[in-house]
Amino acid sequence: MATYKEIQEYVQLNFGYKPKTCWIAHAKEINGLSPMTATNRKDLNKREHPCPKEKQEDIKKAFQHFGMI
Template sequence: MATYEQIRSDVRSSTGKTMQNCWIAHVKELNGLAPKAAANRKSLNERVKPCPDNMRPLIEASMRRLGLIK
């Protein structure tokens, strides 16, 4: 399974944009993958920084390239 750093690096190399770990975790959750629980997360039921709608396709494309989703 690809790491958050691999996903961030892949998106950065293909688009030049930098992704946040919380965005990657949100997209993983939306695609049925279990993200790791962050030690500093305040609530398991609420996201402080959900992934912006315009960044989701970039993260999902990277996840497809890395074999996380189809």
């Protein structure tokens, strides 16, 4: 399983931006993976910054690259 930092580096190298860790966690949920729960998360039932739809495919490609899905 790749770390959030590895996923951020992969996305930055291949797609030109660094995704927020909250986007990665949301994308993990969307793709059936178990995300880590941030210690500073205010509400476990609500996302402050969900992953934008146009970024989800890029992060999914990172998951595939690292063999997570």
